[in-house]
Each structure stands twice: as structure tokens, then as C-alpha cells.
């Protein structure tokens with residue numbers, strides 16, 4: 001990996017609820033380099049969105065509480081004041097979200113909204129801002145940008161609205177773009193166009209991209225590296241090709257087994273995510289894991305172990321002295337159900 005742009009260590013996000021403390025992100029680490037795309041992948045509820053929203057502290061505090069270290073270009077965002085953070089958000093680090101419909105104000109023209117985003121961060125004259133907005137609309141592929149400047153959001157298709165959101169994200173020439181399921185609401189053809197656009201813009205702006213998705217098909221298209229999250233913890237990480245070719249963690253294997261090209265399991269992974277208010281001891285995936293043994297259900301989430309160069313997994317079977325072939329040999333049978341803890345070992 002080249003120079004780290006973002007270095008996250010021991011990131012922990014908890015929420016105070018009427019039922020007690022809910023740990024949504026449980027001490028995770030990851031990094032994004034300049035020009036690199038890192039995908040955080042996992043089922044809905046795995047903590048990936050909270051993790052990325054914790055990076056720029058757009059998580060509401062309270063009831064949320066974000067702890068750990070988030071160094072962006074060497075400065076810890078968790079140590080910054082709110083005014084300092086506002087200088088970074090939307091400028092050096094930009095977010096795009098899943099649903100542009102909700103993110104746009106339908107009472108104002110699209111061009112006005114891009115200009116507003118630009119003028120929040122920079123003292124730019126109206127005419128200059130208008131020219132920059134039209135240029136950005138053009139660069140994200142909106143045809144006839146100057147004539148579309150005065151159109152309202154309802155006059156744009158879903159794909160065009162997402163292009164507008166990307167244009168708004170680019171107003172500050174960000175070094176890091178955080179994209180949270182930006183293509184989930186789009187049809188497959190438009191999704192592919194938006195992914196290509198992000199890749200082109202990344203090459204042009206040399207941005208790091210932190211991309212959140214539950215869709216491994218999207219990951220295969222765009223990722224350089226993958227961080228697999230489950231129940232607020234990292235289960236596995238590594239280069240995209242390594243993880244697709246030899247997934248090491250049973251959860252990753254199950255996720256990949258849901259891909260039509262590989263296993264085509266209908267209905268996803270048997271079982272459900274654990275209650276974040278009362279997570280199980282040991283490996284959070286144990287109740288759904290067909291390889292679970294007694295060692296999996298005590299203590300904390302197993303420490304990550306290097307299973308191949310640059311690839312790490314949080315699974316007891318990779319501990320020194322154990323026979324890891326039970327999990328290393330890959331993707332389970334598409335018809336096999338998770339069986340929870342076996343009494344056959346440890």
C-alpha cells in the first residue's frame with residue numbers, strides 16, 4: 001500500500017439506548033491510501049455505515065460516542081473541534097449516500113444546490129461558482145449541463161441525480177470520497193455507469209475511495225482491497241483478488257457463496273446477526289458458523305491472523321498449532337446450513 005491517507009485504529013462507536021449500551025463498531029482498524037479503493041462489505045446491520053460515519057463524526061453524539069484514532073493526512077479527526085471538522089467535511093473528505101432523492105432539496109434547482117455546496121467552503125463569486133458547477137455537471141456526465149443547471153431535481157432520473165450528488169461531493173476537490181451504497185437504488189446498467197464514473201474521477205483527482213456495500217458484485221468491479229465486517233468487527237481483510245480466489249473466513253466464504261456466479265445460494269446466509277445489545281462471547285459469527293468449536297465461544301472476537309501474505313482473518317482455526325484445512329479449503333456447499341458450535345473439538 002502507498003502513503004496512507006486515512007488510518008483508523010481501534011475505532012469504537014457505542015450508542016446509549018434505553019436498553020443499555022449498544023456497540024455498533026467494536027474496535028476496528030483499516031486504512032485507505034491515496035488513489036486506492038477500499039470496500040467495507042457485510043450484511044445490513046454489520047456496522048459498516050456507522051464505521052464510515054464515525055470517521056467524519058457525522059454520527060450524532062450523543063447518543064453516539066466515537067472513540068479510537070482516525071488520522072487523516074496525519075491529523076486525528078477525533079481530536080478536532082467541530083469548526084475544524086467542518087473545514088474537512090465536504091471539502092477534503094466528501095460523502096455520497098445511497099439515496100440522492102432524500103439528499104437533495106426539491107425546492108431548489110440542481111445548479112443552485114451545487115453552487116451552495118461550493119460557496120459553503122470557498123469564497124467564490126456567483127458567476128465563478130456557476131461556471132464551476134456547470135463544469136462539474138459536465139464532468140460527471142450530465143449532458144447539456146449549462147441548460148440543465150436551472151432544472152429541478154424532479155426533472156432528473158435516478159442515475160442523473162446520483163451524478164449530481166457526485167458533482168456536489170467534488171466541489172472541494174476531496175482527497176477522500178466516502179461512498180455509502182451509492183448505487184444500490186439504481187438499476188444494473190446505471191449502476192455500472194456510476195461505478196465507471198467513480199473510477200474515472202478517482203484517476204483524475206487521485207482520490208482515495210472508501211466504499212460501503214453489501215454487494216460483492218460491486219466489490220469485484222471497484223475494490224483494490226476489502227474489509228469484511230460482521231457485527232461491528234472485522235472478520236477478514238485483503239486484496240480483492242486474494243479474497244475472491246481464496247476467502248479464508250467462513251463468513252466471507254458464505255457471502256461469496258451467495259453470488260450467482262459462485263454458489264447462487266438463495267435467501268442468503270442461514271440465521272441472523274446477533275443482538276448488538278447482547279452479542280455472544282467469542283467469535284460473533286459462531287451461532288451461524290458450521291466450523292465453530294468450543295474455542296470460538298469464549299473471550300473476545302479472535303485476533304486477526306495473517307493467513308496469506310497481505311490477507312488476515314479473525315478465526316481460531318488459523319491459530320498456530322491448529323489444522324486450518326477445515327476452513328482454508330474454501331467455500332461451503334451451497335446447501336449446507338450453519339450448525340453453530342460443534343462439540344467435536346477443544
Ligand code: SF4
Pocket residue numbers: 249250251283284285286287289290291292293296302314315316317
Ligand atoms: S470457526 Fe469459530 S472463529 Fe472461525 S469463523 Fe467460525 S465461529 Fe468464528
